[in-house]
Amino acid sequence: MEECGDTNITLREFGCEQSLLSRPDGSSSFMQGDTSVLAGVYGPAEVKVSKEIYDRATLEVVIQPKVGLSSVRERLQEQSVRETCEAALLASLHPRSSLTLVLQLLHDDGSLLSCYLNAACMALMDAGLPMSCLFCGVTCAVNAEGQIITDPSAAQEKESRALMTFAVESTEHRVIMSSTRGSFSVHELQQCIAVSQKASEKIFQFYRDSVRRRYSKIL
Amino acid sequence: MAAGFKTAEPLEYHRSFLKENCRPDGRELAEFRTTTLNIGSISTADGSALVKVGNTTVICGIKAELTNPTVEAPSKGYIVPNVDLPPLCSSRFRPGPPGEQAQAASQFIADVIESSDVIQTEDLCIERGKLCWVLYCDIMCLDYDGNLLDACIIALLAALKNTQLPEVTIKPEACTPEVNLEKRNGLLIHKHPVGTSFCVFDNSILIVDPTAEEEGLSSAHFTVVTDEGDRLCSVHKPGGTALSGEKLQECISRATARQREIQKLIDKVIQSVKAAE
C-alpha cells in the first residue's frame, strides 16, 4: 500500500468505471483502495447571463460530502479542483456556456483530494470535453520518521506529520496544483514532488487501460 | 495614450513592462509593496491588528469566549478564523452570504493555523473537559488590491501577539468560573508563519505580491507560508499553469527572506506599543 523506496512506489488498488449514470453528459466513478468518489459532468450547456464569460466556458464544481451539507472545507477543495480542471480544459472552445462538475463522496479512507481529481479527469474525458492534457492527483504523507508514504489511508494520514496533494499533468509531468497540511522542510517537499511525478506515470497508464477497455466493445 | 492602451490590451500593457523586468507601479519583479502595521486599534476586542500591504487593507479582530471543549479534544481550546470580503472592498464582491473566495480563504487560514502550530491549543484549555477558550478571529478586508492571503496571515499573527486573555479562576465551591478582567495575560505564540504570494505570467515570469490587476491577468498564482525555522507550513497552489522545480525553489527562498522582514516588523511595532504604554 504504502512505502517508498528508491524506485518502488506502491499505490492502493485502483478501480474506475465510466458512463455509469444515464442523465449526465459524462460520468465516472473512481476508487482508490476504500476511498470512492462518483463524478458527473454536464456541459457545454446554457449559462446564466450573470455568470457567463465572453471568451471561455464557465466551470462550476460542486462537492457533496457523504452526510450533511457542504461546508467551508469543501469550498477550498472545490477551488483547487476547479482551477486544476480549467488548466487542462480548452475552455475557449465553448465561450458563453457552462460546464458543471459534481463530485459525490461515497466513502473516505484517505487521499480524498487526489481521488476527487482523478474522478474529475475521467468524467471530463467521458463527456468528450476538449482537453489539452490529462491530470491526476497523488497524495503523499510524511510520517513521524520522515518516510514518504504515497496514497495513504485515513489511519496513515492521521499519524502523519505532513500531508501533501499534488495534481500532475500528463504531457511533461509538471505540478499543476499543490495543497498541503502540516509543516515540512523544503527537502521533503522536493522529495514528495519527485515521488508524485513517478506515481503519476502509473496512474496515467491506468487511465489508458480503462479507456481502452471501454472502447474495446466498439472496436 | 497609455491609459487607452491599458484598457484595450491589459495583458500586452503588462507584458511590455515585464520585458524590462519591472512592473507598472515601478516595482522590481521580486519587490514587495510597503507594508504597514497598526495594532490594538479596536479597544472592544481582545486583540486586533490593521495591516496595509500597498493598497490592500485588512483588519483582524479577536474575541475570546468561554465554552465547553469538543468531545474529540477535551483538553484543547480552538480558534475559529473567518475571512469576510464585504462589497466595500471591491466591486467584484456582492452583498449576501460569503462567496467562494471568502470561504476558501477562511479554510486556508484555518489550515495554516493548524499546520504551523502558531498557538498550542492546549494553552487555551482552562479545565479539562469543562472549560476552554475559543478565539473568534474576524478578518475583514477593507480594500482589495490583490494579495489577500498574505495580508490576512500578517494581520492574524499580529492580532494574536496583541491578544490579552483575562485570567480565569474556578472557585471549587461555587463551580462557576470567575473572570478577572483587570489581570490579563498575553498568548504564547510558538511560531511565526508568514505567507508570500506569487503570480506566474505566460508560464515563465514570476512576480511577487501581485496587485488585483496582475492577479486577474496571470496564468497561475500560489502562496507559500514559511515560519522562522525555515520550515514550510503550506504550499497552496490551487491550479493554473504548471511550475518547474527551480522556480519553486526561488520562490521558497524569497518567502523565507520575507518571513524575517515581517517578523522584525511585528516585533518592532509591538515594542513601540509597549514602550508607549
Place this chain on the structure above:
Amino acid sequence: MYSCFKDKIGEVLLPGDEFSFETDETISLTDTVKAEKVVCGPGLRRNGDQVLVCKSGVLRHKQPNMFWIDSQQRRYVPAKGESVIGIVTAKSGDVFKVDVGGSEQATLSYLAFEGATKRNRPNVQVGDLVFCQFIIANKDMEPELVCIDSAGRANGMGVFGAGGFLFRVSLGLVRRLLAPRSDIISDLEKLLPCELVVGMNGRVWVKAGSVQQTLVVANLLESCENMTAPQRQALFRRVAQGAL
C-alpha cells in the same frame, strides 16, 4: 509525417497525446519530395507543427489523408451543415427559437421554409418538431437553422412528427445509423416497416404501424448502443420470433 499517424490508426488515444512532424535527417536530392497534407477532423487540434489529441477515442482514417478521433459523447455541439431535429420553443419577432440540445437555442427564420413569404407564413407552432440544417454554427455566434437547401427546396426538411415518438441516443449511435449501408438499419428494415428520422444531435424519431410497434423499435434502438453486432442480431431475431 503521415506515417506516425498510420501506426496509430484504430488505437485508443487520450487527450494530450501528440504527433510531431519531424522531417527526416537526410533528404535525398534525387527523389522528389511531395508535400503531404493531413486533414484533422474532430478531436484533433493543430498546434504549429504538432497535432494534439484533445478527446479520448479511437483514431480513424479515411482516404486519402483525413484523420479524426471517434469518441462516444452524449452532448451535441452545433456544427455547420449538420441536419438535426429541433423542438420549437418560442416565436419572437421574425424568428422561431429552436432547442437543439446545445448550449444555446438556435434561431430559425420564418422565411427559411419552402414557399414562405412575408405574407405567407409557415404553419409552425410552439412544441413542433422540425428537421433542419445549420447554416451558421460556430463558437462565437448564435447558431442559425434553415429548412430549405441552397436551391430553395425543402428536400425532406420542415415540420413533422404527428403520431411518432422522439427519443435520445448517444452521438456515436447516431453516426452508426447514418453511415452508408448501416447494419443496424438493414436489420431493422427486415424486422419492422417504420418511418425513421435521425438527427445528428442525438435525437431519433420513429413511427411504425401501431403504438406498440413504435415503442418496440424505440427500445431496440436505445439498447443497440452497448451491444456488439452478434448480440444485436440475436436480439432482433428474438424479437422477430417472439413478442410482437
